[in-house]
Amino acid sequence: xxxxxxxxxxxxxxxxAATALAPPPLPDGLQxxxxxxxxxxxxxxxxxxxxxxxxxxxxxxxxxxxDKDPADTNGWANNFGINFTGFSEMRAGLRLQSDPYEKAxxxxxxxxxxxxxxxxxxxxxxxxxxxxxxxxxNSHHINLExxxxxLDLREASFLMRPASFVDVKIGxxxxxxxxxxxxxxxxxFPKDWNAFFIxxxxxxxxxxxxxxxxxxxxxxxxxxxxxxPRFDTDRFIDGQRLSYFNPALGGLAxxxxxxxxxxxxxxxxxDEWALRLYRGIGTAEIALxxxxxxxxxxxxxxxxxxxxxFPRLRTYGASIxxxxxGGIAHLEAGFYDSLDDPSGDNPFxxxxxxxxxxxxxxxxxxxxxxxxQYYQERLAHYxxxxxxxxxxxxxxxxxxxVLTTRLTKLAMNQTLTWSLFVYYSxxxxxGYVRPKISYKLxxxxxxDIGANLFFGAEPDTFFRQFENNTNxxxxxxxxx
Amino acid sequence: MKxxxxxxIAVAAxxxxxxxxxxxxxxxxxxxxxxxxxxNDGKAKVTMTITDKQGRTRERAFxxxxxxxSGPDGxxxxxxxxxxxxxxxxxxxxxxxxxxSDDDRWMYLPALxxxxxxxxxxxxTSFVGSHFFYEDVSGRGPAEDTHVLEEETEHYxxxxxxxxxxxxxxxxxxxxFIHKSSFLPVQIQYFDKNGExxxxxxxxxxxxxxxxxxVTAARMTDTRIGGNTEMHYTxxxxxxxxxxxxxxxxxxxxPPRKELR
Numbered sequence: 001x002x003x004x005x006x007x008x009x010x011x012x013x014x015x016x017a018a019t020a021l022a023p024p025p026l027p028d029g030l031q032x033x034x035x036x037x038x039x040x041x042x043x044x045x046x047x048x049x050x051x052x053x054x055x056x057x058x059x060x061x062x063x064x065x066x067d068k069d070p071a072d073t074n075g076w077a078n079n080f081g082i083n084f085t086g087f088s089e090m091r092a093g094l095r096l097q098s099d100p101y102e103k104a105x106x107x108x109x110x111x112x113x114x115x116x117x118x119x120x121x122x123x124x125x126x127x128x129x130x131x132x133x134x135x136x137x138n139s140h141h142i143n144l145e146x147x148x149x150x151l152d153l154r155e156a157s158f159l160m161r162p163a164s165f166v167d168v169k170i171g172x173x174x175x176x177x178x179x180x181x182x183x184x185x186x187x188x189f190p191k192d193w194n195a196f197f198i199x200x201x202x203x204x205x206x207x208x209x210x211x212x213x214x215x216x217x218x219x220x221x222x223x224x225x226x227x228x229p230r231f232d233t234d235r236f237i238d239g240q241r242l243s244y245f246n247p248a249l250g251g252l253a254x255x256x257x258x259x260x261x262x263x264x265x266x267x268x269x270x271d272e273w274a275l276r277l278y279r280g281i282g283t284a285e286i287a288l289x290x291x292x293x294x295x296x297x298x299x300x301x302x303x304x305x306x307x308x309x310f311p312r313l314r315t316y317g318a319s320i321x322x323x324x325x326g327g328i329a330h331l332e333a334g335f336y337d338s339l340d341d342p343s344g345d346n347p348f349x350x351x352x353x354x355x356x357x358x359x360x361x362x363x364x365x366x367x368x369x370x371x372x373q374y375y376q377e378r379l380a381h382y383x384x385x386x387x388x389x390x391x392x393x394x395x396x397x398x399x400x401x402v403l404t405t406r407l408t409k410l411a412m413n414q415t416l417t418w419s420l421f422v423y424y425s426x427x428x429x430x431g432y433v434r435p436k437i438s439y440k441l442x443x444x445x446x447x448d449i450g451a452n453l454f455f456g457a458e459p460d461t462f463f464r465q466f467e468n469n470t471n472x473x474x475x476x477x478x479x480x
Numbered sequence: 481m482k483x484x485x486x487x488x489i490a491v492a493a494x495x496x497x498x499x500x501x502x503x504x505x506x507x508x509x510x511x512x513x514x515x516x517x518x519x520n521d522g523k524a525k526v527t528m529t530i531t532d533k534q535g536r537t538r539e540r541a542f543x544x545x546x547x548x549x550s551g552p553d554g555x556x557x558x559x560x561x562x563x564x565x566x567x568x569x570x571x572x573x574x575x576x577x578x579x580x581s582d583d584d585r586w587m588y589l590p591a592l593x594x595x596x597x598x599x600x601x602x603x604x605t606s607f608v609g610s611h612f613f614y615e616d617v618s619g620r621g622p623a624e625d626t627h628v629l630e631e632e633t634e635h636y637x638x639x640x641x642x643x644x645x646x647x648x649x650x651x652x653x654x655x656x657f658i659h660k661s662s663f664l665p666v667q668i669q670y671f672d673k674n675g676e677x678x679x680x681x682x683x684x685x686x687x688x689x690x691x692x693x694x695v696t697a698a699r700m701t702d703t704r705i706g707g708n709t710e711m712h713y714t715x716x717x718x719x720x721x722x723x724x725x726x727x728x729x730x731x732x733x734x735p736p737r738k739e740l741r
Contacts, residue, residue, distance in 0.1 A: 054636075054666055054667035054682065056659070056666065057666060057683045057684050057686050057697075058685045059686025059687050059688070059693070059696070060666065060693070085569050085570075086566070087566065087567070119737060161734070167730065167733075167734050173593070174593045175593055176592055176593040176595075202592070203589075203591035203592050206591075206592050217725075222730070278729075285597070321597055323581075323582060323584065323599075326599070326600060327599040328598070328599045330597075361599045363600070363601045363602065366601075366604075369599060413530070413532060413606065413705065414609030415538075415609065440538075442536070442538065443539060443565035443566075443567075444565065444566070446567065477567075479566035479567040
């Protein structure tokens, strides 16, 4: 059979076979002959078929043209086997209205990111660190968990392939899975909502995890197991940088009422497990998810100390993503089992929730892509929630609905990107708009201008509570 | 002995191709094969220089791994690992090229550890901001056009190809100069409705690699966009046994460093 296909290949590509077996390129003499022949042959009159035929390129009997060797001009070469990249960036932003509890500047920072990667026999080591000067925050004390201070360690990991069916990544790393576009159900890895709302680059929405990732591969299915020995919280909105609705105060609050929280932080006790079982079926990708840990942002309160808490959380979920109607459709669901409040009647712990997401992305016109998503959160024990809710606190709807739209338009040879992302909740009657324009001045320089606009009807709804943080930002980045 | 028989077959095949003038469909099939299907798999390091109409240049450097599915020239898988510029370094673009349906595409963004599935796009939009279209990189289906052998010159078969569905492409027709012995397209001229040649592909350099005549430098010029893009290929290899498993989510998140070297 193999011989037969070889034969077919030869027959099919007789010319290659000839060159493969016959002596390779034309020796000088022959090339001269070709040139001689060319001289004798009358030039085809222009106009016979529009233009004269092209001359043969070097290698097909044409004359050699001196080409620069691209390897010489490759500016991304390795030094001592260390691959080094990074960027430096200035980013500034202003609140578009006064906020009684926060500074007028929403962001003002100089950032230098250095990323090193080195291959060893055993695997690949990666370190990515951001040095940061950020006058908006008052404290510059380094806290690698919250990312506060002048150093934010994004990655310090070692990736190994101990067997053909296993990949292991140990250390500080960014982790992502799931199908949503800026909506997350089964991705319970830490997010940095501050970075997202003040207009840092989207990559900063993902905060790093200190974890071990074990990825197992087989023909039947693939399994990711991620163990975080000590709970990593979201970098949540706590009032230091962004104002928010404080139910205890019954109004907006910020630096006057910074949320103090009690993070479960005992190594190997307050740990997290995240599992994903996935495979492709035809062009569809399906996945099952499991998480055991804690609500990632505060979802409760200690009635004695008053500290915000991270109650126990276990989630189960599934997703499917596949091409449909010339685009990509995705569907994802999850059940958030609030383990410390199994029947939903504890007013100091968040209720269990069902979450659902359906989305579709496709090209609307050349260089214009649109994404549309529907998302809902439904309380699992709504009657118990209502019955146990202390009077005076705002009442949640049983179901929160959110619609999102993303439009991305590329222009000027893809150097200019117009993008718009809109969240709108018909049930909360509030929303969040993220317009942005990016322009690549050169391969190295990029300028951005964008905004984070919050609006809504009631002050206590999810997006509206950030209204006083509505901001405009601009940045200039040099990548190397 | 096996080799000897193979050479005999090869010689016979050459003899046949040399004496019987190939039909248009044969030329098109062989040209497609020569341009996109040499060997069962292949690797190339590509440096792309994009020059805009004001003469400013931008560069892209990436490594392409390709693997053909079994059977005649049909579906293929591509793994494109970006080495530069710095802001896109380590980004991976993966395509499962389908001949009967839309291609499947994925993008891996390392800073977010995000495997993003990308909606199929118009095949005739720019590949990474260059003057080359997706279709120029992965190949246009021969069945999408009607081909006519217009002329035979000393070195070339000159074909005129007209799209069957004229609304699906921005050109009215294109003319290709197919090198007679290698079947490599040396030049392709695209014409608009007024017969104006506004876009031209040129093979600038051909090298014999692992027995395959391979274009190692090419240029696309487009007067509508202005400027041009040159692609230079180095480190080209064929039939190194690139495994199918590489074209999967696992290798998006953990690039096949040995194969990319």
